[in-house]
Amino acid sequence: xxxxxxxxxxxxxxxxxxxxxxxxxxxxxxxxxxxxxxxxxxxxxxxxxxxxxxxxxxxxxxxxxxxxxxxxxxxxxxxxxxxxxxxxxxxxxxxxxxxxxxxxxxxxxxxxxxxxxxxxxxxxxxxxxxxxxxxxxxxxxxxxxxxxxxxxxxxxxxxxxxxxxxxxxxxxxxxxxxxxxxxxxxxxxxxxxxxxxxxxxxxxxxxxxxxxxxxxxxxxxxxxxxxxxxxxxxxxxxxxxxxxxxxxxxxxxxxxxxxxxxxxxxxxxxxxxxxxxxxxxxxxxxxxxxxxxxxxxxxxxxxxxxxxxxxxxxxxxxxxxxxxxxxxxxxxxxxxxxxxxxxxxxxxxxxxxxxxxxxxxxxxxxxxxxxxxxxxxxxxxxxxxxxxxxxxxxxxxxxxxx
Numbered sequence: 001x002x003x004x005x006x007x008x009x010x011x012x013x014x015x016x017x018x019x020x021x022x023x024x025x026x027x028x029x030x031x032x033x034x035x036x037x038x039x040x041x042x043x044x045x046x047x048x049x050x051x052x053x054x055x056x057x058x059x060x061x062x063x064x065x066x067x068x069x070x071x072x073x074x075x076x077x078x079x080x081x082x083x084x085x086x087x088x089x090x091x092x093x094x095x096x097x098x099x100x101x102x103x104x105x106x107x108x109x110x111x112x113x114x115x116x117x118x119x120x121x122x123x124x125x126x127x128x129x130x131x132x133x134x135x136x137x138x139x140x141x142x143x144x145x146x147x148x149x150x151x152x153x154x155x156x157x158x159x160x161x162x163x164x165x166x167x168x169x170x171x172x173x174x175x176x177x178x179x180x181x182x183x184x185x186x187x188x189x190x191x192x193x194x195x196x197x198x199x200x201x202x203x204x205x206x207x208x209x210x211x212x213x214x215x216x217x218x219x220x221x222x223x224x225x226x227x228x229x230x231x232x233x234x235x236x237x238x239x240x241x242x243x244x245x246x247x248x249x250x251x252x253x254x255x256x257x258x259x260x261x262x263x264x265x266x267x268x269x270x271x272x273x274x275x276x277x278x279x280x281x282x283x284x285x286x287x288x289x290x291x292x293x294x295x296x297x298x299x300x301x302x303x304x305x306x307x308x309x310x311x312x313x314x315x316x317x318x319x320x321x322x323x324x325x326x327x328x329x330x331x332x333x334x335x336x337x338x339x340x341x342x343x344x345x346x347x348x349x350x351x352x353x354x355x356x357x358x359x360x361x362x363x364x365x366x367x368x369x370x371x372x373x374x375x376x377x378x379x380x381x382x383x384x385x386x387x388x389x390x391x392x393x394x395x396x397x398x399x400x401x402x
Contacts, residue, residue, distance in 0.1 A: 007065070007094060008074045009081045011104035014180025014202075016043040024102040028074050035065060036076030039202075043076075058089070066093060080106035084126035084148055107204045108146045110178045114185060115206055122146050125275070132157045137272050137298025139165050140217060143209040152199040158207065159193030166215035171208040176200040218297070222246065222269050230292050231263035236325060239376045240350065240394050245269055247348045247398045248321045252276045257319040259309050259337065260326025264290035264302065270321075271299040280316060284308045310336035318342050324349035328356045334363055341401045348398045360397040369399025 008027040013019050017028075028034070034044065035052040055061045065073060080103040081087030087101055105113075112119050123138045126148040135158060138145045147158060155174045162170045168191035176184040177200060188196065190207075211217065218224055223242030229235055236244060244266060248256065252274040258267035261281035267290075271277045280303045281290050287306045294302040305312050310333045322337045328351050341347055347369075351357055364371050373395050377388040 005098055005100045006068075006070060006072060007090070007098055008072075008100045008102070009087045009090065010074060010076055010102050011079050011081050011085070011106075012040055012043065012076050013079060013104045013110070014177050014183070016180075019104065019179065021102065024104075027100060027102065028076075031072045031074035033068055033071060033073045034076065035061065035073065040076035040078075058086075062090065062093060065090070069094075069098070078107070079104050079110075083108065083124075084128070105179070107148060107178060111146050111175055111204055111206050114175060114178070115173065117144055117206070127154055127158075131295075131300035132161065133295045133300040134298060135161050136165070136296065137218075137220065137275075139167055139209055139298075140219070141209060141211050143207075145205075145207040145209065147205040147207065149203045149205055152201050152203065155199055155203065155205055156193050156196055158205055159190040159196070162190040162207070162209070163193070166212040167209050168212060169210040171210065173206040174199055174203050175206065176203045178204065220272050222273070224265070224269060224297070228297065229263050229265055230289050230296075231265075232286065232289070234262035234286060234326075236262065236265050236350070237376070237391065239391075240374055241265055241269065243374055244323065244348060244350060244396065245273070247396065248323055248346055250274065250277050250321070253278075254320035255279065255317055257282065257313070257316065257322045257337070257340075259313075259322060259324045259333070261290060262286060262325060264293050264304075266323050266325060267302055268293055268297050268299050271302060272297065279303070280305060280319075282307070282309050282312060309333055313337070313340060316340070319345060321346040321348070323347075328359050329353075334359075338367070338401065343401055345401050346398065347401065348396065350394050350396050352392050352394055357395045360395060364397055364399070367399050369397055372396045372398070 010024045010028060033050045037054050041051055052061055052064060077086045081101060083106045108124050122144045124146045125134055128148050128150045159172055170190045172190055173187045218228060222245035223238050226238050250270050250273045253276040256267060256270045256279040258279055258281045261267055261283040263286060264281045267279035267281040270279045282305045283290060284307060287304050290304050294300055309327055313336050319341060322341055327333050328349050349360060351360055373393055375393045377390040379386045380389040
């Protein structure tokens with residue numbers, strides 16, 4: 001493997017080459033091959049060097065870059081290449097020892113500079129090539145959200161999402177061609193989206209989230225209201241869900257299998273806990289509920305497998321945690337899950353039947369862990385008085401694989 005730094009990744013803003021450091025200019029000037037989008041390549045003077053324009057899909061160009069190992073190659077990127085940028089993608093395939101990276105100010109830092117916002121107090125996401133539904137989990141009172149747009153339609157799409165969540169008084173600022181000669185900043189309210197002017201393709205969005213009194217506030221903490229979900233009754237209830245997510249203990253970047261996912265509530269709240277959390281929902285019959293809920297609650301990248309476990313579990317990515325919410329008595333289900341779980345991974349199973357309890361007891365005797373019975377009661381009217389009405393108790397087994 002080559003150890004020489006043959007690949008340079010240079011972040012460029014709208015002010016072009018004039019905004020670059022001498023070190024960045026030198027890397028561009030000495031490169032044999034230049035890679036970038038048409039906008040960035042147009043900033044360079046004409047010469048005889050080879051130029052590669054990003055293909056769609058981008059993987060084709062990435063492979064061309066890798067095939068050029070040993071030659072001097074420069075990639076022109078937007079702003080900070082490691083913040084929702086091509087630098088992150090290339091580093092998955094090429095070691096940092098072979099790369100020089102020179103960032104420019106990110107779009108997010110430029111927005112904060114224009115609006116006087118502190119970078120450590122904002123939420124950031126990219127909708128470039130990503131579902132707009134990702135915005136859903138960033139909407140909460142007083143949130144300041146910075147969005148990389150996928151195009152000129154993105155501001156209207158964001159405004160519609162805010163209005164549908166009863167955050168229609170939110171202030172939307174659209175910033176075009178930041179740091180360039182065509183820079184333009186337009187501010188409006190989300191509820192005025194129908195009167196928005198046409199925006200430039202190159203734009204970013206800043207949102208100050210302001211709820212209406214009737215807005216439903218959805219925390220990222222486990223235990224969303226039951227009515228936040230579309231379901232047919234197969235739903236892990238709010239209090240039990242919060243306890244279950246606590247037992248599963250999601251960490252950033254981890255993968256969950258939600259086996260017998262019902263309407264997908266456990267997988268969805270696992271993913272809402274951190275933007276890098278991933279989940280696979282396995283369900284034989286209610287996948288339409290899972291898909292609808294995932295979009296509505298900001299986790300459109302939830303992977304949904306329609307089929308019966310354990311047969312459909314083969315060849316899935318190795319999980320960091322597994323939740324068995326249905327099918328605990330199915331032959332070979334636990335054995336397949338246990339074999340698939342990584343070392344130090346967590347397994348949590350909930351049951352409500354005596355047969356299910358018997359199965360959990362057998363597993364606990366063999367594999368250790370803790371058995372807990374969850375009993376919840378709510379106060380309800382008894383005539384003119386209040387009394388406690390218990391929910392069906394849930395037995396939960398939790399263990400960690402050695």
